[in-house]
Amino acid sequence: xxxxxxxxxxxxxxxxxxxxxxxxxxxxxxxxxxxxxxxxxxxxxxxxxxxxxxxxxxxxxxxxxxxxxxxxxxxxxxxxxxxxxxxxxxxxxxxxxxxxxxxxxxxxxxxxxxxxxxxxxxxxxxxxxxxxxxxxxxxxxxxxxxxxxxxxxxxxxxxxxxxxxxxxxxxxxxxxxxxxxxxxxxxxxxxxxxxxxxxxxxxxxxxxxxxxxxxxxxxxxxxxxxxxxxxxxxxxxxxxxxxxxxxxxxxxxxxxxxxxxxxxxxxxxxxxxxxxxxxxxxxxxxxxxxxxx
Amino acid sequence: xxxxxxxxxxxxxxxxxxxxxxxxxxxxxxxxxxxxxxxxxxxxxxxxxxxxxxxxxxxxxxxxxxxxxxxxxxxxxxxxxxxxxxxxxxxxxxxxxxxxxxxxxxxxxxxxxxxxxxxxxxxxxxxxxxxxxxxxxxxxxxxxxxxxxxxxxxxxxxxxxxxxxxxxxxxxxxxxxxxxxxxxxxxxxxxxxxxxxxxxxxxxxxxxxxxxxxxxxxxxxxxxxxxxxxxx
Amino acid sequence: xxxxxxxxxxxxxxxxxxxxxxxxxxxxxxxxxxxxxxxxxxxxxxxxxxxxxxxxxxxxxxxxxxxxxxxxxxxxxxxxxxxxxxxxxxxxxxxxxxxxxxxxxxxxxxxxxxxxxxxxxxxxxxxxxxxxxxxxxxxxxxxxxxxxxxxxxxxxxxxxxxxxxxxxxxxxxxxxxxxxxxxxxxxxxxxxxxxxxxxxxxxxxxxxxxxxxxxxxxxxxxxxxxxxxxxxxxxxxxxxxxxxxxxxxxxxxxxxxxxxxxxxxxxxxxxxxxxxxxxxxxxxxxxxxxxxxxxxxxxxxxxxxxxxxxxxxxxxxxxxxxxxxxxxxxxxxxxxxxxxxxxxxxxxxxxxxxxxxxxxxxxxxxxxxxxxxxxxxxxxxxxxxxxxxxxxxxxxxxx
Numbered sequence: 001x002x003x004x005x006x007x008x009x010x011x012x013x014x015x016x017x018x019x020x021x022x023x024x025x026x027x028x029x030x031x032x033x034x035x036x037x038x039x040x041x042x043x044x045x046x047x048x049x050x051x052x053x054x055x056x057x058x059x060x061x062x063x064x065x066x067x068x069x070x071x072x073x074x075x076x077x078x079x080x081x082x083x084x085x086x087x088x089x090x091x092x093x094x095x096x097x098x099x100x101x102x103x104x105x106x107x108x109x110x111x112x113x114x115x116x117x118x119x120x121x122x123x124x125x126x127x128x129x130x131x132x133x134x135x136x137x138x139x140x141x142x143x144x145x146x147x148x149x150x151x152x153x154x155x156x157x158x159x160x161x162x163x164x165x166x167x168x169x170x171x172x173x174x175x176x177x178x179x180x181x182x183x184x185x186x187x188x189x190x191x192x193x194x195x196x197x198x199x200x201x202x203x204x205x206x207x208x209x210x211x212x213x214x215x216x217x218x219x220x221x222x223x224x225x226x227x228x229x230x231x232x233x234x235x236x237x238x239x240x241x242x243x244x245x246x247x248x249x250x251x252x253x254x255x256x257x258x259x260x261x262x263x264x265x266x267x268x269x270x271x272x273x274x275x276x277x278x279x280x281x282x283x284x285x286x287x288x289x290x291x292x293x
Numbered sequence: 294x295x296x297x298x299x300x301x302x303x304x305x306x307x308x309x310x311x312x313x314x315x316x317x318x319x320x321x322x323x324x325x326x327x328x329x330x331x332x333x334x335x336x337x338x339x340x341x342x343x344x345x346x347x348x349x350x351x352x353x354x355x356x357x358x359x360x361x362x363x364x365x366x367x368x369x370x371x372x373x374x375x376x377x378x379x380x381x382x383x384x385x386x387x388x389x390x391x392x393x394x395x396x397x398x399x400x401x402x403x404x405x406x407x408x409x410x411x412x413x414x415x416x417x418x419x420x421x422x423x424x425x426x427x428x429x430x431x432x433x434x435x436x437x438x439x440x441x442x443x444x445x446x447x448x449x450x451x452x453x454x455x456x457x458x459x460x461x462x463x464x465x466x467x468x469x470x471x472x473x474x475x476x477x478x479x480x481x482x483x484x485x486x487x488x489x490x491x492x493x494x495x496x497x498x499x500x501x502x503x504x505x506x507x508x509x510x511x512x513x514x515x516x517x518x519x520x521x522x523x524x525x
Numbered sequence: 526x527x528x529x530x531x532x533x534x535x536x537x538x539x540x541x542x543x544x545x546x547x548x549x550x551x552x553x554x555x556x557x558x559x560x561x562x563x564x565x566x567x568x569x570x571x572x573x574x575x576x577x578x579x580x581x582x583x584x585x586x587x588x589x590x591x592x593x594x595x596x597x598x599x600x601x602x603x604x605x606x607x608x609x610x611x612x613x614x615x616x617x618x619x620x621x622x623x624x625x626x627x628x629x630x631x632x633x634x635x636x637x638x639x640x641x642x643x644x645x646x647x648x649x650x651x652x653x654x655x656x657x658x659x660x661x662x663x664x665x666x667x668x669x670x671x672x673x674x675x676x677x678x679x680x681x682x683x684x685x686x687x688x689x690x691x692x693x694x695x696x697x698x699x700x701x702x703x704x705x706x707x708x709x710x711x712x713x714x715x716x717x718x719x720x721x722x723x724x725x726x727x728x729x730x731x732x733x734x735x736x737x738x739x740x741x742x743x744x745x746x747x748x749x750x751x752x753x754x755x756x757x758x759x760x761x762x763x764x765x766x767x768x769x770x771x772x773x774x775x776x777x778x779x780x781x782x783x784x785x786x787x788x789x790x791x792x793x794x795x796x797x798x799x800x801x802x803x804x805x806x807x808x809x810x811x812x813x814x815x816x817x818x819x820x821x822x823x824x825x826x827x828x829x830x831x832x833x834x835x836x837x838x839x840x841x842x843x844x845x846x847x848x849x850x851x852x853x854x855x856x857x858x859x860x861x862x863x864x865x866x867x868x869x870x871x872x873x874x875x876x877x878x879x880x881x882x883x884x885x886x887x888x889x890x891x892x893x894x895x896x897x898x899x900x901x902x903x904x905x906x907x908x909x910x911x912x913x914x915x916x917x918x919x920x921x922x923x924x
Binding site: 037068069277 | 324386395399414421425438439478486489
């Protein structure tokens with residue numbers, strides 16, 4: 001046993017990890033059951049910031065992620081959009097990532113088109129699309145959005161879109177909701193939008209697990225709400241579905257909760273691997289001491 | 294000359310932008326500089342594309358080991374470029390039906406969309422998903438309770454790993470409300486927002502000073518090696 | 526008649542700026558002495574308003590409403606609501622050079638409004654030459670840059686400077702030497718960001734030093750990049766290194782090439798290359814994101830000596846777990862000075878230490894003041910003073 005673990009081939013670890021993800025996905029897929037979620041204070045705070053807005057308030061949804069991180073961030077983007085649409089807010093989508101517009105298209109196709117068919121493009125929601133320049137874009141649009149955005153993502157003139165009347169800069173939005181997979185993302189929105197205009201620009205965000213520790217220093221003054229990874233998404237999703245969802249909620253709004261199953265098993269596997277590795281380490285040390293003695 | 298002109302541009306540009314940051318009339322200069330950089334970087338795509346073609350064509354023509362990968366790279370590059378730039382299979386914008394090029398390049402169901410949806414998206418997601426496997430193997434290899442610090446790190450890791458799942462809630466939900474702070478999910482939040490934040494801040498302060506000092510070295514021309522002009 | 530009297534009194538009070546009117550017969554007393562002045566040291570888009578409270582504040586007044594107009598005759602447009610008790614407000618987002626008039630009304634508990642206090646003379650927002658909000662930042666920058674400059678000069682004039690050993694940098698020569706012995710290449714990744722990222726510049730600086738060692742030991746160094754501008758800069762740096770070591774013939778520019786801007790496309794290429802060519806030494810120096818662990822674990826699986834350096838805090842744990850040596854944050858920026866050993870560069874590190882002392886003292890003083898204030902209570906004179914001082918530090922000096 002000791003020899004087996006001492007020289008454990010990595011491929012065994014990879015196989016175990018594969019199984020620890022696949023089996024829960026399969027079981028949850030068949031049974032439809034997920035683990036219960038207890039919303040944390042931070043998820044509640046994020047929900048409350050959006051909940052305090054009034055119907056018709058303009059909200060900027062900045063989706064700064066790509067297909068690679070869609071697995072981790074897609075559910076929270078869906079939940080944010082569902083929450084905002086349920087509240088009757090006006091949604092303005094934007095992205096600093098080249099493939100962000102595709103993420104926006106996905107969310108619109110998943111949430112707005114099927115479940116909020118009364119929402120009209122240009123009146124209730126619109127897509128400003130992608131602009132290159134990372135934080136440079138934020139620096140410009142916090143004071144003058146029209147300097148960079150003369151058209152929407154489809155090429156229609158900004159001035160011909162009814163819901164753009166009265167929107168001149170990011171300061172005109174009641175809230176910025178950022179879903180971020182890295183640079184440029186939440187940190188840049190905080191540094192270049194929320195920090196210079198603390199009274200005008202309020203931001204809540206959802207981010208990958210790796211990024212979350214770096215964003216904690218900004219909570220709560222510069223960042224009143226943060227959803228960290230799939231766990232944060234699952235908690236927020238629960239509050240949104242409990243508040244706005246149907247009695248039997250659509251499974252697409254419980255995507256994060258479903259992904260918590262594989263996460264639980266994968267985390268337990270990692271803990272077990274660490275314990276085994278340490279058992280090997282101490283056994284080895286003990287044997288070395290015995291040999292020396 | 295080759296060394297002095299870039300150095301002069303760097304020093305002048307850098308110091309002017311620093312001063313401009315404090316003068317209301319010139320605060321927009323930084324944004325202008327950023328936009329100019331973006332323009333330069335965008336033009337440099339041509340340079341990158343040319344280099345990609347050159348390197349991989351050479352590998353294919355020399356039949357070096359693995360030349361087939363280069364061939365696949367070239368084909369993927371050229372097909373995506375042609376489909377995207379040429380807006381192949383895209384319908385014109387309804388507002389401008391006479392203009393074939395007025396359509397959206399990533400039109401739903403179009404060839405570019407197809408490439409994105411069925412090639413790019415699964416491939417990048419696969420690469421990102423590989424992290425799960427590497428995290429497991431790195432954890433197995435690197436985490437050893439060698440000393441007190443390492444033991445503390447291990448215990449913290451276990452708390453966070455459990456606290457980010459339902460297991461944390463399940464294991465310590467029996468704790469009475471008076472000591473609810475000791476429940477794993479609450480300990481996780483505490484560790485993340487206190488210890489982790491404090492450590493991160495310390496590292497970030499060091500990094501910020503390092504960035505400022507390095508920037509100053511570059512602006513003052515003390516360090517020139519990035520210009521390829523070390524100690525001429 | 527009574528209403529006309531109140532109007533008269535109100536106008537007198539507003540114009541001559543004093544006194545007050547009390548609520549009688551259900552009429553809410555207005556605020557008085559409304560003054561507007563250009564906000565100092567700004568972009569010319571703000572105006573400061575001050576006023577004396579309505580005598581019904583706080584008994585009957587719940588808030589104040591502020592209106593503005595570009596003409597004394599109106600129309601006035603609503604700006605914001607201010608809580609009762611407040612006597613000042615800064616109006617923002619105004620047009621520089623325009624004339625502005627302001628109107629202030631008190632709002633009662635029943636929602637009724639008082640008669641307005643109005644500014645009689647136009648105020649024109651003007652832009653100043655210096656941004657006052659950034660004054661403290663300018664001082665901090667001057668002190669920090671001054672100390673870096675002083676120590677660079679000090680070093681150039683022959684002053685002695687010491688630097689502690691950094692194991693990761695000591696290992697570079699060993700790693701390149703091992704690659705030469707094994708007849709394999711060295712892989713150097715300068716992060717995945719462009720030339721506007723200071724970490725990329727720091728990475729290229731280290732690359733130039735590593736290239737010198739490679740030129741000296743006749744090792745092959747391969748540099749795939751994810752930005753074409755970085756490729757150009759890396760080529761220049763490596764070529765200069767080979768030239769300075771008297772080995773221009775050994776320089777091969779095709780080993781420094783562009784792959785793709787796409788993060789995971791780049792990773793796929795580098796990972797494949799590592800598995801096929803098995804470089805003996807891998808250096809990761811620059812800005813990295815999720816690819817850090819994929820690259821470092823692959824490098825580990827092929828048995829390469831790995832040295833990483835980054836200022837991305839989120840990626841440091843991955844590099845620490847998978848690499849032999851990791852330069853953490855500021856060590857990474859100190860690397861070029863360390864490797865070059867040039868007095869001027871080492872001087873900049875000393876200047877950096879002065880910055881650290883300032884930050885350290887600031888943190889200790891701030892924490893002590895804040896702790897003492899909450900221990901003795903902010904209602905005591907000294908506690909209140911400490912609390913105000915901490916607030917001043919936070920809101921003025923550090924904002």
